[in-house]
Amino acid sequence: MSKHIALGIDIGGSGIKGAPVNLKTGELTEDRYRIPTPDPSTPDAVARTVAQVIARFEPSQKVPVGVTFPGVVQDGIVKTAANVDDKWIGTDLRQIIRDYAGHDVVVLNDADAAGYGEYKYGAAHEQDGVVLLTTLGTGVGSALIVDGTLVRNTEFGHVEIDGAIAEEFAAESARDRHGLSMEEWTVHLQRYYSEMEKLLWPDLIIVGGGISKHWEEFLPKLALRAPIVPAELFNQAGIVGAAAHAYNVHKRQADAAKAAEKKAKKKKSK
Ligand code: BGC
Numbered sequence: 001m002s003k004h005i006a007l008g009i010d011i012g013g014s015g016i017k018g019a020p021v022n023l024k025t026g027e028l029t030e031d032r033y034r035i036p037t038p039d040p041s042t043p044d045a046v047a048r049t050v051a052q053v054i055a056r057f058e059p060s061q062k063v064p065v066g067v068t069f070p071g072v073v074q075d076g077i078v079k080t081a082a083n084v085d086d087k088w089i090g091t092d093l094r095q096i097i098r099d100y101a102g103h104d105v106v107v108l109n110d111a112d113a114a115g116y117g118e119y120k121y122g123a124a125h126e127q128d129g130v131v132l133l134t135t136l137g138t139g140v141g142s143a144l145i146v147d148g149t150l151v152r153n154t155e156f157g158h159v160e161i162d163g164a165i166a167e168e169f170a171a172e173s174a175r176d177r178h179g180l181s182m183e184e185w186t187v188h189l190q191r192y193y194s195e196m197e198k199l200l201w202p203d204l205i206i207v208g209g210g211i212s213k214h215w216e217e218f219l220p221k222l223a224l225r226a227p228i229v230p231a232e233l234f235n236q237a238g239i240v241g242a243a244a245h246a247y248n249v250h251k252r253q254a255d256a257a258k259a260a261e262k263k264a265k266k267k268k269s270k
Pocket of ligand 1: 140
């Protein structure tokens, strides 16, 4: 794999998908490889599957690999698991994948990856200011990007509005669960996004998740201050964003190592 390629892996409820990404363009350089998410989706079973997806592309140790997870991930450790098995809480995701794959990985929240992907290559392409991405799926995921910096693990799907947790009425799954028509669900979305605007004053709102393909049926009906637009990378946003984020982390680490080396040399020569 060439210098500007990183591998992105997206752990979803139904599939674990991955592909190498050209970081200059945000395009996949090979077809996506997908394995159904194991059931039960225990940490071991999922990590083994992630390792299989990584192995498919035979990345050298130098290739950055980014992996998404649908919950809060801090320093490689899973902290919440709203829509996945509770066994995940406390799992060292980075370590367990490294054990199975024999390759270092960078792990991050799925919506954070999608938001970063949209910022780098999609609907918010390098837009300054406050960009809010939400994914409407089984849960509601969020990513906040401020002047190009990803504020990680924001979890705005869990804000409480009028005594109800947002993802319980605004997620796409809530529409099915409560048997809502598109019009009825749009009323819930209006409530959700108005609250988000009140709190964050975003310059741009992006809506991702599978339902964003049908954006014409609900986005034009929302009355908001900020423009609200559909995601552009669709089901590749997680893969692309995870790859781009992993690449950045590697670059920062390499730059820091170089700076430390330079400092040490300077000290020696004194
Ligand atoms: C989780 C988030 C996740 C979102 C989408 C929510 O329930 O708390 O961490 O990003 O679902 O998967």
